[in-house]
Amino acid sequence: MNAIAMMLLGLGAMLLGYLFYSKFIAEKIYRLDPNFKTPAHEFEDGVDFVPTNKYVLWGHHFTSVAGAAPIIGPAIAVIWGWVPAFLWVVFGTIFFAGVHDAGAIWASNRNKAKSIGALTGDVVGKRARNLFMIVIFLVLLMVNAVFATAISGLLIKFPSSVVPVWGAIFVALIIGQVIFRKWMSLGMVSILGVIALYALIVAGPSMPLSLPEMTLGISDNAGWILILFGYAAIASMLPVWMLLQPRDYINGLQLFIGLILLYLAVLIAAPDISAPAINHNTPEGTPSMLPLLFVTIACGAISGFHGLVASGTTSKQLDKETDARFVGYFGAIGEGSLSLATIIAATAGFATLADWESVYTSFGQGGVAAFVTGGANILHDGVGLGEEISQTLLTVMAVLFAGTTMDTGLRLQRYIFQEWGSIYNIKWMQKGVAATLLAVASCLILAFGAGGADGSGGLLIWPLFGTTNQLLAGLTLMVITVMLVRLGRPMYFTLLPLIFLLIMTVIALLIQLKGFYLKADWFLFTLDLIVLIAAVWIALEATASLSKLRKAKQQPTD
Known part of the structure; x- marks a missing residue:
């Protein structure tokens, strides 16, 4: 099969999903109200609560939720064949991820921008909230610690990406001032920002940078991890308009253009898919496709981390409630398109089946390396980009996705500590600096405590990321479902994905x-x-809550 057919089928289906299914969900199920006063206006403080243009907010949401996971997961899952991965990404995006992301924004927006963890206490119960927040904390710990390791590895392997990656931060700081102070139209800022970022990518190969040998007596990997957490700590405490919003927005544009470039190369090169549709010759030790497919591809089909971003930062910046459809559902479409591009790169970016099999020698192989290698081959054959430029472009895409997720993830982890401080009346923990230091410390303890001097301890608990993340998505859908029942609205559009996810996740666990x-x-x-x-406890709590609601509705009124 030719990769063009896969691309057109996948993108066409997701576009139809946004045009029709998301409209139905927004108008008939969530009933988004353009006149509802959002928390961004009600609690506007110029730091976390900031009413934001929906296109800028989409950039923040899209790049924050994408990360490296929608690249890693699909590029590993194609070991079972490209058809299962393709179907889960496309249908998961339309019927699971979009509904989940928009729903999490709506639920938080209707409850003073509370995080999905805190909201569980109001909707389900305090016991469920306490258990839910433990799961949330574990997911954030995994994301932050692992993405720091992934970014450091890419910066070391591809030194040509160092200048574009860190230069993007300075571009974002300038853009943040220009947008906030309205010195220039958003369109002009967007054009100039994208030009600056691509100029940095072109300049990258001529200015490769590496850390000095054994800086402060530590390895390069450990050095980059410390630098990344130092940056993320500062970034997480800055007002969102200063760095988080502009960085995510301009990165979102740059990354979307990168995707368009990759898809254009597919149209021109028209590569055939070298990987099998269903792989009957998987390497020894490869686990069963069911249910592992649905937790290996988390981000890109549905991801619990999206609910954390949607209810943690996105809902605090929502200008109009109706923007939740574009920001949340179309944000999921953006990530689905990245996962689709990854599947194409990891299956059609190799000349022969033998070349593909030489990469996929065991389960867990592929990942970012397969995306960069296969995608660079397609870009070279399709649009004539040189190998080093192509690799730099795709590496910068992966790092910027992971970096923006890490920025948001650490801010969310800070919120978790602050919420714990409020719940248990620990006043010092409610302070931004103290909560940020606790967030960074917990990540570094995992990174260096479990991983030793190299700082790669986050990888130790990575095998649990997929299952824990999908469990979180199911639990988020559970909260949304209970809210819908309370409001007397149809619940099956969230209940059916919820049941499917919980069954697959519990079996995988x-x-x-x-x-x-x-x-x-x-x-x-x-x-x-x-x-x-x-998982079982929260499910039982939610089931009991739903049962009480249904009984209450059935009781006759005087």
Whole structure:
């Protein structure tokens, strides 16, 4: 099969999903109201609560939720064949991710921009909230620690990407001032910002940078991780308009243009897919496709992390409630299109089946490297970009996605500590600086405590990311479903995805639990067990809440 057919089918289906299905969900299920006063206006403070143009906010939401996961997951999952990965990404984006993301924004917006964890306490109950926040904290810990490791590895492997990656921060700081102070129209700012970012990408190969050998007596990997967390800590405390919004917006444009360039190259080069549609010859040790496919591809089909961003930062910047459809659902479409591009790069970017099989020698192989290698080959054949420029472009795309997610993730982790401070009346923990230091410290303890001097300890709990993340998505849908029942609205459009996700995730957790037990990996076994118990407990709490609501509605009134 030719990659053009996969691209047109995938993008066409997602476009139809946005035009029709998202409109139905927004108008008939969530009933978004343009006249509802959003928390961004009600609590406007110029720091976290800032009414924001929907296109700028889309850029923040899209780049924050995308990260490296929609590249890593699909590029690993194609080991089972490209058809299962393609179908889950396309249909998952339309019927799961878009509904989840827009719903999380709506739910938070209707409850004073509370995070989905805090909102659980109001909607389901305090016990469910406490358990939910543990799951949220674990997901954020995984995302921040692992993405720091992933970014540092890419900066070391591709030194030509260092100048574009860090230069993007200075471009964003300038753009933030220009947009906030309205010195220039958004269109002109967008054009100049994109030109500046692509100029940095072109300049990158001629100015490769690496850290000095054994800086302060630590490895390059550890050095970059410390620098990344130092930057993220500062960025997470700055007003959102100063760095978070402009960086995410301009990166979103740059990254979207990168996707368009990659898809254009597919149209011109018309590469055939070298990977099998269904792989009947998977390497030894490859786990069963069911249910692992649905947790291996998390971001790109549906992801619990999206709910954290939607209810943590996005809802605090929503100008009009109706913007939730564009920001949330179309943000999911953007990530789905990235996952689709990844599948194409990781299956059609290799000349022969033998070349593809030489990369996919065991489960877990592929990832960002397959995306960069395959995508660079397609760009070279399609639009004539040189190999180094192509690799730099795709590496910068991956790093900027991961970096913006890490910025947002650390800010969200700070919110979690502040919410804990409010719940348990610990006043010092409610302070922004203290909560940020706790967030950074927890990540560094995992990175260096579990990973040693290299700082790669985040990878230790990465095997649990997919299941924990999908569990979080199911639990977010559960909160939204309970809200819909309370309001007397149709619930099946969130309930059916919720049931599917919980079944697949619990089965996957049980499979992993057995694997950790057989390997005598008691650390991951314990974490897996905690997540599994939390999932079952929260599900029971939500079921009880739904049962009470239904009984209350059935009782006759005087």
